Structure formats: C-alpha cells, structure tokens
Amino acid sequence: MANIADSYDEPIHIAVIGGTGLQSIGGFSHVATLKLDTPWGAPSSPISVLHHPSSSRPKPIPIAFISRHGPHHELAPHEVPNRANIAALRSLGVRTIIAFSAVGSLQEDIKPRDFVVPDQIIDRTKGIRPFTFFEGGWVGHVGFADPFEPRLAELVQRCGHSLAGEGVRLHDKGTVVCMEGPQFSTRAESKMYRAWGGSVINMSALPEAKLAKEAEMGYQMICMSTDYDCWFENGGDVTVEMVMGNMKANAENARRFVGAVLDELSKGEHADLVLAKHLEGSVKFAGGVTAPAGRSAEAKKKMDWLFPGYFD
C-alpha cells in the first residue's frame, strides 16, 4: 500500500461506480484513496483514484472509483448512501459516471452473462430511499425523460461490440426495472415486469441515476445479466449463488468492457462529453424554483456545497 496518497489535487472528471462482483477494476495505477465527507454523509466506500494508462495525452487521466455496496458488500441496496456518493464525486469534478450493475434478465434472449446498455428505467423502489438533493426548503425539478446519457450510451455500445470476438455479447437497449429489494421479486411481479416491457431487473439504478441527473452529470449504466429472475420456467429461480457465480465467471469480460469504455473516454476528442458541457448550469434554473426569501438556510448551505457559485 506504499505510495498511495490520501489526497489528490487535480480535478477528476470520470467515475466508475462498481456494483456486485465489481469491487475494483484492474489495469490502472492506484494513486490515491480519498476519505470524503459531504453534507449527506460519507460515501459507500473511500474513493480510489486510479490513473488510466493512457498514452494519448501527456498527463495521466484520473478515474474515481466507488464500490456501491461498500468495500466488502456490507450495504444493502436501500442502505447505499447515493446522495453522498454523487455529491462526493461532483465535488471532485466528476461529470461522467459509468455505473456497473448485476441484473436479472426478464427476456429469454438476454442470457445470463450477456451485457445490456439500458436506455430506460421503471421505478419500483418504494420511497424509502432519499432520492433528491432538492428538499427541506429548496425545490427543484430536473427532466428525467432519458435517465441515461444517449451519447455515452453510443460510446459504450461501440466499446462493447468491439469486444464481441472476446466473448462479450451485448444488447444495445433495454428497460431496467429497479425494485426495492433486498428480497428478490415474486413470480407474479416478475411476470408483470415482463408485461410492462422490462428487459432486466436490479435494485440499484435508482435513485443513483436521478441524483446524477440532478448533479448535471452524464450517467450510463452497464448491466450484466446474472440470472433469469423467477419468471422463466427453465431458468431456476434466482439465488445469490447464481448471481455471484455468473458474475465471477464473467468478471474478466466485465472488467475488459469497463476498461475499454475508460480507454475511449480518456481520448481528448470526448472532452466535452466527459465534462457534460450540455448539462452545465442547467440546475441554475431547474434547481432554483424556490424564491430566495423562501429558501431554508440549511438547504442553501447544502446547495452552495454542491453547486458553488450557482445561487445568490
């Protein structure tokens, strides 16, 4: 662990949120471990700063990595401090997040170990997770029609397809149903999600994607199917063993996929996308509904922490 700093002075624009079975990514140099605090508490894990082995730029490209469920998977889906995760990443300069998730498949064609780049989400969380930065005397409404960033999705799709020869099977689109958990679905629910047009199911896409949107970040999830949930009669009902087994068996492909996306994002030609220039400043309007006279002092303090200089 020698030579790993506890601070990092340069802004970091790209982050990876690792999910079940992806608690680290290889091929990068680990240069710093940051223990951050935010007005919404501490993130799920210390943030690892990794240097991308990019030769296309004179300076190393830093990547921030958070393990969603904690370093040892000790946080249940409803216990993940999503606001702290997103706020901490934004405070470092992050504007692009690649989030990884192990999902159940709701479609026969999405086989265990296939990857999906989802473009839509159906919310089946139950309101018990804090899901917005705008509350407590501060109202804001951001658009969420496209929960993922289409230009990032396109880049991710290209990277995934480039690995087809190495065993990565990719579905370019899909609707992820985000359920509350931690119990898996009943068979009736699983069948209903299929009837609704769900492609895959997890317990993590929300509120992560909503908060990333509120924080003006480009966000794209990469899903890896680990099971057929419980609707599929020939699949065997989902178990943790099944999820972990498929994740472990395909972890190398998952890491290769995420690595390829980071390779591409690290190229100078994607600088505007990485900085989410098209979202910059959007919250000055969408997140400032409450007139100054009605804003609570506590909410203002939090807003100033998250969006320095945005609000008078």
Ligand SMILES: CSC[C@H]1O[C@H](OP(=O)(O)O)[C@H](O)[C@@H]1O
């Ligand atoms: C261990 S099975 C259920 C668990 O797996 C997924 O985690 P993640 O999205 O963080 O990869 C799912 O969302 C559940 O949290």
Ligand SMILES: Nc1ncnc2[nH]cnc12
């Ligand atoms: N079947 C399933 N339901 C919810 N989350 C999951 N993560 C992996 N498989 C899952």
